[in-house]
Amino acid sequence: MEDQFIKAAALIGDPTRASIMWTLLDGRAFTATELAISANTSPQNISMHLGKLLEANLLCVEKQGRHKYYRFSNKEVAYVVESMANLIPKPEISSKNKPENYPPVKYCRTCYDHLAGKIGVALTDSLLEQKIIIEKNNTFEISSEGKKWFSDFGINIEEAQKQKRIFLKPCLDWSERRNHIAGSIGTLLLNKMLNEDWIRRTANSRAIVITGKGEKEFLKYFKIVV
Amino acid sequence: MEDQFIKAAALIGDPTRASIMWTLLDGRAFTATELAISANTSPQNISMHLGKLLEANLLCVEKQGRHKYYRFSNKEVAYVVESMANLIPKPEISSKNKPENYPPVKYCRTCYDHLAGKIGVALTDSLLEQKIIIEKNNTFEISSEGKKWFSDFGINIEEAQKQKRIFLKPCLDWSERRNHIAGSIGTLLLNKMLNEDWIRRTANSRAIVITGKGEKEFLKYFKIVV
DNA sequence: TTCATAGTTAAGTATAGAATGAAGTATTCC
């Protein structure tokens, strides 16, 4: 048991492979070349490392033409990477270090498969404020008014509740260190916003950008000034 | 940000340091010598590695005479190690591989600071069965009868609820892959059982043993045949 | 068909950093 644990740790512990995992935390699949670029190494080298991660079942791969798309093979792997990201000490935000000095990734990013960062926290605050969700013993619950709200918003709560994965759970975000909504509801909200073009993913980064439409909608639905 | 993540990953990724973390997952503090023995290496080497883990704030240390006791410096670190342990593939349990063939650690162990393994899962099942706790959207809640039960059992719910840390949360155990109760209630139950000598910790292992008294009490309170 | 791109495989090298050996400081116990 212990030796298997050590193997898993060593696998993620190599700098190049850690860089791969960091990139994949985004939740999207990346090609070998993209991963080589973001890890700043050669294609041969990344190929070797991806081989090891595949072998250990930490990643899975999908072939599309001459491209190969790599992603985490399951949630458990993402949890490891997220929990490691959570170890990173929060940077001191003094009046000198204005938000503008930080990369946008800090303010609007996805956390594996849900919305995290400042926007995720603000969104959660707004849902709490509007009593759409309520906090109870460090978990979130959807209120009865909340159920109506989600349905109006275009998200089928009953459907989501049927899914196996945790329905509505808090996720301690490593950049904000505040709970925000993860779970299937988090995923549904994220997808809804992507589909409706409130937000767009950026290439090669876990950051997302808010569109003009998104700005208006965030204000309207969540009273969030972007 | 990424480089800090990579450093953290590399820190845990070294085999000797991973072994240290594995041992500390127990939740207890260990001396440098104990860690050297369990990691099967020299005192000098363990000292070097402990220095690095301290430097990175993954561990903290408490001096007691000529001994130095090392432990995780916070919950976040334990979460990383637990989530990594969770990656270990569950061994196939066929009729040939009888439970007896597995080391006791699998059946009765602590999970950082609460009761895990078969006994932890059985305990949780019993609490659910007796409607002391109820499952709701993948989280646990204490019923009103449950509050009385805990008070009779000698655990002050109101006091526990005041504590900052998560009060009652499920923990996916890596050996059983079943939810069981973690959080402050988990800790209180564990401590109660240790104090009342239902169970005892074993040296140099995360396993715990059940005492004769414990056997009777587990049967009486939880209908668990040990 | 030819060229370009995406990715892999294999053999050889280089180096980071883990382990070792020797020598030191504290602390406890007799």
Place this chain on the structure above:
DNA sequence: GGAATACTTCATTCTATACTTAACTATGAA
């Protein structure tokens, strides 16, 4: 006091494995 134990520091050695160079297959486009 002296011996034993717990732990650390530093200089040196060693080695696992990440990375490189080179040659390969496979897909797609011109």
